[in-house]
Amino acid sequence: MTSEYSIKKSNAHYKEAVKRLPLGVSSNYRSWGPDETLYVSHGKGGRLWDIDGNEYVDYRMGYGPGILGYADDRVDQAARDGMSVGGPTALSTEREHAVAQRIAGMVDSVDMVRFANSGTEAVMAGLRLARSFTGRSRHIMIEGGYHGLSDGVLWEMHHEQDEKGEITLEVQSEGRGVPTLLRTLFETVPLNDSDKIEQVLRTQGNDIAVVLIEVILGNAGGIVSEPGYLKRLRSLCDEYGVVLMVDEVKTGFRVARGGVQELMGVEADICTFAKAMGNGYPISAVAGKREIMSTIGPGGSAQGGTYAAHPVSLAAAEKTLEILDETDALEQIVGYGTKMQEGISQILSARGVEHAWSGHPSMSGVFFAESAPRNYRDWASSDYELYEALAARLIQSGILVEPDSREPFFVSSAHDDSCLNETMEKFERSLGLVLDERAEGK
Numbered sequence: 037m038t039s040e041y042s043i044k045k046s047n048a049h050y051k052e053a054v055k056r057l058p059l060g061v062s063s064n065y066r067s068w069g070p071d072e073t074l075y076v077s078h079g080k081g082g083r084l085w086d087i088d089g090n091e092y093v094d095y096r097m098g099y100g101p102g103i104l105g106y107a108d109d110r111v112d113q114a115a116r117d118g119m120s121v122g123g124p125t126a127l128s129t130e131r132e133h134a135v136a137q138r139i140a141g142m143v144d145s146v147d148m149v150r151f152a153n154s155g156t157e158a159v160m161a162g163l164r165l166a167r168s169f170t171g172r173s174r175h176i177m178i179e180g181g182y183h184g185l186s187d188g189v190l191w192e193m194h195h196e197q198d199e200k201g202e203i204t205l206e207v208q209s210e211g212r213g214v215p216t217l218l219r220t221l222f223e224t225v226p227l228n229d230s231d232k233i234e235q236v237l238r239t240q241g242n243d244i245a246v247v248l249i250e251v252i253l254g255n256a257g258g259i260v261s262e263p264g265y266l267k268r269l270r271s272l273c274d275e276y277g278v279v280l281m282v283d284e285v286k287t288g289f290r291v292a293r294g295g296v297q298e299l300m301g302v303e304a305d306i307c308t309f310a311k312a313m314g315n316g317y318p319i320s321a322v323a324g325k326r327e328i329m330s331t332i333g334p335g336g337s338a339q340g341g342t343y344a345a346h347p348v349s350l351a352a353a354e355k356t357l358e359i360l361d362e363t364d365a366l367e368q369i370v371g372y373g374t375k376m377q378e379g380i381s382q383i384l385s386a387r388g389v390e391h392a393w394s395g396h397p398s399m400s401g402v403f404f405a406e407s408a409p410r411n412y413r414d415w416a417s418s419d420y421e422l423y424e425a426l427a428a429r430l431i432q433s434g435i436l437v438e439p440d441s442r443e444p445f446f447v448s449s450a451h452d453d454s455c456l457n458e459t460m461e462k463f464e465r466s467l468g469l470v471l472d473e474r475a476e477g478k
């Protein structure tokens with residue numbers, strides 16, 4: 037794409053859409069304002085087209101579901117076959133057991149599985165299960181983590197920086213309408229600070245049902261938990277009788293066949309999956325140890341729903357997981373992601389831009405700082421304004437990244453050499469434009 041980049045049709049559509057759809061969209065995060073919001077025509081592989089006909093190499097991949105790329109023929113055919121069930125019947129199919137078997141074979145900590153439709157639902161069910169199992173009510177979350185739109189977890193860290201560069205974080209609900217009463221139900225702690233979590237458990241352990249963690253902070257640029265921290269976290273949870281719940285909605289079946297638990301060598305009591313497990317079809321799972329999972333049901337906690345294990349999504353998940361388990365799709369993704377990071381690093385270094393990567397090659401964040409962040413405060417003190425300026429230029433050039441620096445670059449197995457070459461060329465040009473603008477003080 038060149039200087040002719042135009043999203044006139046998207047802009048015109050936005051004006052109509054806002055009359056019927058709040059912010060003109062179906063999820064707040066998709067609204068980038070009247071002049072920037074994009075409307076999609078279609079995606080294929082690692083590319084996306086908007087309604088103006090602009091073509092993008094896509095590194096958002098729907099925030100992670102597109103692990104095999106958009107419109108994967110194998111998965112779409114399986115989904116079509118899934119339609120032959122006739123729809124949700126309010127009964128179970130044999131395929132649920134087959135997919136649960138596959139997941140248990142891929143993820144060491146998983147003995148049993150329950151299906152739902154979204155990450156939000158899976159996390160909600162997992163938290164309830166942990167509360168029911170322990171007979172306790174409260175949870176611990178990590179600063180910078182994101183766990184979906186249910187009220188108990190819909191809290192974010194608002195940050196302020198003073199003149200000395202000192203960062204302060206304050207917990208706030210994401211938007212209004214979340215009962216303030218729920219603020220009493222959780223504590224937040226920084227990632228990679230096991231003393232802090234121990235302190236909370238020592239003083240409040242009897243009330244805490246569960247520690248809820250994204251081991252790679254997939255909604256804060258991919259900040260990674262350190263191995264020593266994870267080890268201590270695991271033993272602290274055992275010591276205080278607290279459930280360790282690993283939210284693998286982004287990392288699951290992406291960073292390794294056995295998810296972030298395999299990658300980082302940590303074993304959860306409960307874990308949640310969504311996104312990559314269905315290559316875009318709406319399906320999620322709450323899974324974990326038999327001792328805990330088998331308490332779901334009468335006398336234990338409730339889980340289910342009209343669309344749980346929807347036959348179309350389930351068939352798509354069966355095929356997606358088969359491909360991820362039995363082919364080298366994940367190795368291809370790592371190969372691409374590594375080359376992408378190296379190429380971008382070369383371009384940045386050639387222009388003297390200090391930067392560091394975080395996360396995993398399949399979902400990595402680039403930080404404009406001396407070293408990779410260890411926690412959310414470190415992200416807040418990085419030069420995320422440079423990222424934002426660069427992201428705007430990249431999008432206009434045909435490289436679709438998230439405007440917000442906290443969302444990592446997602447790679448699919450459909451990203452190929454043509455995507456990579458185009459990315460390098462356009463990254464170099466976009467960076468040049470942004471640095472020139474900065475030099476001119478714009």
Ligand SMILES: Cc1ncc(COP(=O)(O)O)c(C=O)c1O
Pocket residue numbers: 099153154155156157159182183184185250254255283284285286310311
């Ligand atoms: C770690 C994590 N948990 C939960 C969710 C919520 O998933 P969903 O958007 O499918 O409800 C997300 C979404 O990005 C996520 O990244």
